[in-house]
Structures are given as structure tokens and as C-alpha cells.
């Protein structure tokens with residue numbers, strides 16, 4: 206093995222397990238939590254369906270395969286700029302046209318797990334990001350930044366995950382000025398463990414759904430329903446988050462991965 210080159214060294218460390226691949230995705234299936242928009246929006250994404258074509262039977266004597274019903278914005282997924290009205294005019298703002306260089310990059314993890322446990326409506330502010338930077342170093346152009354809340358531990362139960370009552374959904378997320386600050390730092394994208402990139406209460410913010418509005422306006426990307434962020438260091442991991450190459454796609458389920466150096 207050529208360990209003179211950076212990728213030769215990486216290959217050796219992947220093979221030995223010194224660099225670990227951490228799975229940041231939840232499981233896709235009929236129980237995957239689905240976003241429920243308020244009743245004034247008539248249409249919602251349907252639940253995931255997995256239909257058998259054959260499994261070594263009369264319909265396929267030596268093969269097993271399925272077909273699926275699957276929304277673009279279902280489970281652990283990628284938000285492309287064309288998903289939001291503020292990002293509608295970016296010519297490369299669709300899943301089949303984004304530069305794949307954007308799908309792999311340095312990952313910064315902001316731990317808000319204690320705050321989110323104490324308050325499901327917890328909002329990460331720009332000042333809190335600046336305090337994180339004072340401890341861990343500046344967020345750099347090209348970084349992916351994700352908010353660790355341990356919310357993924359609820360993803361086995363849709364009601365627990367959406368956490369809605371008569372006032373609407375309650376889940377943590379960023380303020381508008383937090384996203385404005387991160388966009389100004391040149392981040393490639395922002396990710397959350399919750400159903401979307403915004404907080405549950407974000408419909409009432411200015412602008413409404415600021416993570417969606419401000420990220421996609423700036424041709425940046427979102428990741429939602431991430432899992433296992435508690436297995437990542439605050440800095441030093443590499444994210445791999447590639448959407449399916451859906452024609453004119455506004456988003457896509459992903460198998461999100463992180464490369465993490467051990468020891």
C-alpha cells in the first residue's frame with residue numbers, strides 16, 4: 206500500500222479501522238417519521254412503502270428485489286436550494302446539478318444536547334456559535350456545520366420525534382441570525398437531527414423557516430434527520446452526504462457518513 210500519499214494513508218487507516226466510518230442515517234421504512242404540514246397545505250409526503258417484487262418465488266425464482274414509495278424529503282435527507290422559493294433561481298440548485306465536491310467536507314459538530322434536553326424549543330444563536338468557535342476554532346469556508354441535540358434517539362417513534370401539541374411542533378433548531386452568521390462564514394451546509402433543518406416553531410420566525418430560507422437563498426444545502434451525532438468529535442471529522450441524482454430533484458434521502466480518526 207502506498208502510504209506516502211494522503212489518500213494512501215487514508216486507505217490504510219480505513220482498512221485497519223483507525224479511521225472509522227460512522228453511520229449518520231436513520232432506517233428507511235414504513236415507520237420513518239414524516240413531516241406533517243398544517244392542514245391548510247392539502248398535500249403531504251406519503252409514508253415510505255416497500256413492496257416486494259419477488260423473493261426466490263414464482264415471480265423471481267433466484268432473486269429478491271423490491272420497489273418503493275419514497276419522498277425526496279423523507280428520513281435522513283439532503284435539501285437542495287430549489288426546495289425553497291428563496292433558492293429557486295440557482296441553475297445548479299437541483300440534486301442532479303450540484304457540484305459533487307460539495308457532498309464531502311469537514312464537519313463541525315455543535316453540541317446542544319443538554320440545552321435541547323432541558324428545552325425542546327431550544328434555539329441555537331449566533332452568539333452561541335461564536336462561543337463554540339472560541340473553544341474549538343473558527344468555522345471555515347467549505348465546512349458542514351451540524352447541531353447535535355440527541356433528538357435522533359426519538360426517531361423510532363413519530364409522535365415523540367415530531368413532538369407536536371395544540372401549539373404545533375416543538376423541536377430545537379437555529380435562529381435566523383445563527384444561519385445568517387454561518388452563511389457569512391462560507392459554510393457549505395447546515396444539518397439537524399430533527400425532521401427538518403429548522404426548529405419546530407420556525408414557521409413563526411422572521412423570515413419563516415429561516416434555515417431553509419437563508420441557506421437556499423445563498424445556494425447552500427441542508428441535512429435533516431441526521432443520527433448518531435453523539436459519536437462525533439466537535440472538529441476533525443469528514444462528512445459524506447450525497448443525494449441521489451434525481452432529475453430536477455429538490456432533495457433526496459441519503460446515507461450520511463462521517464469519517465472519524467480514532468486514538
Ligand code: 23J
Pocket residue numbers: 240242278284288400401402403414429
Ligand atoms: C416543506 C415545507 C416545510 C418544511 C419542509 C418541507 C422540510 O422541513 C424539509 O424536509 O425540507 S419545514
Ligand code: MN
Pocket residue numbers: 278282283284288401429456
Ligand atoms: Mn427537506
